Amino acid sequence: MRQRLVPYLLVVPSFILIVTLLMGLSSVLGWSLDDGTGSGATFAQYESLVTNASYRRFFTSSLWLAGVATAVALVLGFPAAYYMETKASPRQRKLIFAALLAMFLSDYVLKMFGLVLILGRTGLVNKLLLWLGVTDEPFRLMFNEFGVLVGLISGILPYMILSLNGVIARLDKRLQEAAALLGAAPWQVFLLITVPLCVPGILAGTMLSFLLSLNSFVTPMLLGGGRVDMIAVFIFDQSINLGNLPLGSAAAGILFLISAAAILALTVAGDRFHRRFQR
Template sequence: MSKKTIFFLLAPSILILLGLFILPLIVVLNNSILDEHGKITLQHYLSYFNDPYYLSITWRSIKISLLTTFITLFVGYFIAYFTTRYIQNKKLKRIAYIVIISPLFTSAVVRSFGWMVILGNNGFINKTLLGLGIISQPLKLLYNETGIIIGLVYILAPFMILSISTVLENIDARLEEAAADLGLSPLQTFLKVTLPLTVPGILVGSVMVFSLAISAYVTPAMLSGGKVQLIATVIYEQMMQVFNYQFGSAIAFAVLVFSLLIISMNHYLLKTDWVEEGRR
């Protein structure tokens, strides 16, 4: 296939990327470096990085995103391992994957409303715990960071599960059998063979979950009830309520650069020797 044919086939995709991704980014960058009179300035970035209020919101957003990533990794790895290792029937495995990705078929608003019902003072969790006598008063699971993390873990878990499952499915079962023949216990086999081989899936899943968590708006806004400010809600307020497009664009572009640095670090780690050795 000639280069002209390849370019012709890729042209529609390239145009879509330029129109839907690259041009909006150029607009955001342009807004972030211009003042009210159209002159180039870095004042919007300086205002953001020198303001303790916005920096505290940024650190809170990073903290929640990291906690979401770690919890999703723990839960997602367990589900992915169980699905790939203990469900041998192909039909049941297909059903399991459908259940895993089913949350992606519904709107984030609907899912968030569902968690508001579950986590509320009169929700399913508190009613059950109160009925069993485990607690004497309702737990505060909503309109705080805890509620945000629970909602984000539920929504983003499929990305982690699928990333790890893909790697686990491609691991040669003979490697684990050989480790067992050499006298390794199941736990040692997992730690020395299976876990290192799944590092690429862990890194890819973690980057996706972290990037989506730090940029999430609907779920944090609904589950926090506006009581917990995150960086995405600040950007929305600056753009849609205050109409300060320049400052909002500066914050948005700063978050974008931070996300790109995380992705670049992930790309670097995937090429390091210890990951390559794990693959081999």
């Protein structure tokens, strides 16, 4: 009998820790339904988030920016991961891998600061363009959506590439060769053989990148200068700066639901893919 209790005793400490998070999450739910009297519950906060256009903008704009950033990161990351796994020498590969990991582990705030040095009024790009005579006036490359997108993409690229190179490394080369032998053009091989085989990695990388972008706080603050609306900034402003915990909690609740829906959708897509191709 004592033996059978051992595994439960081993997981209890972790459980207690996770329970604090569940308590916190239920507080978020509680606050989001708060009607000010302390006894009743109301959906008024959720309602105003959906109906009030200036609140809704934070969500639509975040979803849009996260979607675009993820798509660009996928398009840029795929060739990099593909090169790394199929064309690079073992030495090169190891070097790229270490560089990616260093990037993955480097400080996000400081990375965004580095981008400010590139995109700012007196930053590298503008200095270069002025020097080349392309323009007389510095371009406005940050404090707008463009700056935020560059920041988001730069932040998620390491995650995207690290999610992709696993599936690419496991690609069965013979399938591509067979397709080429049967007369498929290189772009056909790529679209009809390579990409479908990489779907699990693409889904994982897309999900991770999308959620990370959606959650981004530093990027809209430093590269958007507070002029680009994103959910994380809204939640922080409402709950900390303006002290409106009910509204902040309701926004957090919606963000949680969006994330859960994204995870669920991509998991289902992944399962379908497995059932279809991996019997």
